[in-house]
Amino acid sequence: MxxxxxxxxxxxxxxxxxxxxxxxxxxxxxxxxxxxxxxxxxxxxxxxxxxxxxxxxxxxxxxxxxxxxxxxxxxxxxxxxxxxxxxxxxxxxxxxxxxxxxxxxxxxxxxxxxxxxxxxxxxxxxxxxxxxxxxxxxxxxxxxxxxxxxxxxxxxxxxxxxxxxxxxxxxxxxxxxxxxxxxxxxxxxxxxxxxxxxxxxxxxxxxxxxxxxxxxxxxxxxxxxxxxxxxxxxxxxxxxxxxxxxxYPGPVSPTSMWPNGKVYLFKGSQYVRYNVAADKVDAGYPLPIAGNWPGFPADFASGIDSGVLWTNGKAYYFRGNQYIRYDVVNDRVDAGYPRPIFNNWPGLWAGGIDAGVVWPNGKAYLFKGSQYVRYDIAADRVDPGYPKPIAGNWPGMPAAFAQGIDEIVVWPNGKAYAFKGSQYVRYDIAADRVDPGYPLPIDPHWPGLWSSGVGTR
Ligand SMILES: [Zn+2]
CATH class of the missing domain: 3.40.390.10 (Collagenase (Catalytic Domain))
Structure with a gap:
């Protein structure tokens, strides 16, 4: 060639x-x-x-x-x-x-x-x-x-x-x-x-x-x-x-999109790479986590609870009461992980989370069951007054989603997407509410994604 x-x-x-x-x-x-x-x-x-x-x-x-x-x-x-x-x-x-x-x-x-x-x-x-x-x-x-x-x-x-x-x-x-x-x-x-x-x-x-x-x-x-x-x-x-x-630093709002324009979504021992611009899963996916995420411990490779792209060039992956820190540029888990959530994430449930995402306001929202916390990234701790119930604090969230979500991502279009089973809702970040017409089924709106859901193990 x-x-x-x-x-x-x-x-x-x-x-x-x-x-x-x-x-x-x-x-x-x-x-x-x-x-x-x-x-x-x-x-x-x-x-x-x-x-x-x-x-x-x-x-x-x-x-x-x-x-x-x-x-x-x-x-x-x-x-x-x-x-x-x-x-x-x-x-x-x-x-x-x-x-x-x-x-x-x-x-x-x-x-x-x-x-x-x-x-x-x-x-x-x-x-x-x-x-x-x-x-x-x-x-x-x-x-x-x-x-x-x-x-x-x-x-x-x-x-x-x-x-x-x-x-x-x-x-x-x-x-x-x-x-x-x-x-x-x-x-x-x-x-x-x-x-x-x-x-x-x-x-x-x-x-x-x-x-x-x-x-x-x-x-x-x-x-x-x-x-x-x-x-x-x-x-x-x-x-x-x-x-x-x-x-050429900032102002670039944080999203779940990696610098390469992709969002990574997990289910069980597999993951997909979602191409945001093309709005579909890239060809050749899903792939096993094992062998494709250097440094992932074996139990994390068998399934994670949630992955959250942070604002420091790292992504955090949670499983049970532990987490690992992934270096985006070097494309591998940092040395010294996994670590316990306890004592390392002040104010967070020590037993783990279901879902999490960094919001464009510089806060992270982390979910467990019917509750969530707002994590202050700069102060590196959960804000006072949390956890709170999802119900009543996320306008428009359907009852089933308020009982707990599987995963949530923020897109560069000003929307967040929350997944629960085979359905998802689109959340308008500026209007701070679920858009009308949701929930919708994952299939056919997320080409190539598991129709039964994401973010579970
Ligand atoms: Zn050139």
Whole structure:
């Protein structure tokens, strides 16, 4: 398989130094450190070692299209650009006028974007991003792999495959031949785009090399010294999203959605991965917990009572009177778990919970039988006055649900969904009540989910 590779466009020399100075003015953290200068050599221009991130206060960019794609395609591209906004303070808005980001689809010109704040230095009649030949017929997976990747460049993220740990594995001459043949690049372009490492640099967001990052393109085994392909990232992963959130922090309301855009739901010894954007369970699920959740103790792998995605990059899984803490980015249970609930969750039932969720107000709601508590995340304890009965405090909750729920999740659409047996209700968070017309059966409203219910063991 030969991918169209991406290249990061750089400004012509006469504009580059001015643009680098502008980048540092917009976000002082873009300035190269003394260490960067030393590592990259004293002769490089400032522009070569200056990051191009937008201000830490967030990214608000307008987007226009240069070749009149249909409204359906424009909306689809925008939705994938805004996928970064799930955990980072990033929003792209289409404009009928001249956008700050200008997208072309020139055939044969490949996929490329300028890096971060460099887009401000491009003439307004010229594109800042090219998505060669993208159409409504382009597979959905390519929107994930390419549009989100190019948007990453627009956000100021360089290529992960140019980290030294990866570049050192590339056979230089084979790579030059390969990219000249498959991409039509010159020798100098291959050296610039693939073979020049930057590391320990302000240009790089994350601490560790991540060969499955969305910002890492696939490299074929035939150009690698060790003969092992670099798989590249097909989508924004948890590490990408978490670091985007650190570069452009809040305000992003907590939901049950992981940085990768998925919600995980459990039943007995199995789980499913629910794709929020596609509104269905991903293909290939359910899968067993055992073997797929590194570090889960055997009893937790046989079934949990509830899983709650917290706001600290961790998820908590409860079983009986114990719980474990899962690290989202490192994708494994933290050392030292399971622990007893008793003494570690002040005010919570020591015997366990049925369901729990973090609410956009920064409180967690945890349920057991016909009662619930409100947990103050900042104070790390149950608020005074709890537990309370569900009945009377969750307007519109049907009687059967007020007797106890199996699981509850918060969606990015401002709704929470509570499950009980084969039914669910939709709760409007802003209106603070169950929406009219509920409960409804899980089947057929949650494609791919167990029709008999979730969140039980
Ligand atoms: Zn790229």
């Amino acid at each position: 030969t991918y169209i590779s991406c290249s990061i466009k750089t400004l012509p020399t006469e504009l580059a130094e001015e643009a680098a100075a502008k980048a540092i003015e917009l976000n002082p953290e873009n300035a190269p450190s003394a260490q960067d200068r030393a590592a990259l050599g004293p002769d490089l221009p400032l522009s070569a070692i200056t990051a191009r991130r937008w201000p830490k206060s967030g990214v608000r960019l307008s987007v226009s299209f240069l070749d009149n794609p249909g409204a359906d395609l424009r909306a689809r591209i925008l939705s994938h650009m805004n996928a970064w906004g799930a955990w980072a303070n990033v929003r792209f808005t289409e404009t009928a006028g001249t956008g700050q980001v200008r997208i072309a689809r020139k055939a044969g010109d490949g996929y490329w974007s300028y890096l971060g704040t460099d887009v401000l230095s491009i003439a307004t009649n010229k594109p800042t991003m090219n998505l060669a030949s993208f159409s409504m017929n382009t597979p959905e997976s390519e929107f994930h792999r390419v549009v989100r990747h190019e948007t990453g460049h627009t956000l100021g993220f360089p290529h992960e495959h140019r980290r030294k740990a990866i570049v050192d594995r590339i056979d230089r001459e084979k790579a030059i031949v390969y990219f000249m043949r498959t991409q039509g690049w010159t020798r100098a372009e291959v050296i610039e785009q693939v073979l020049t490492p930057f590391d320990n640099s302000a240009l790089i967001a994350s601490a560790a090399t991540d060969p499955t990052s969305i910002m890492c393109y696939g490299l074929p085994a035939e150009i690698m010294k060790d003969g092992i392909a670099v798989p590249g990232g097909p989508d924004i992963n948890n590490l990408d999203a978490t670091f985007a959130g650190q570069l």
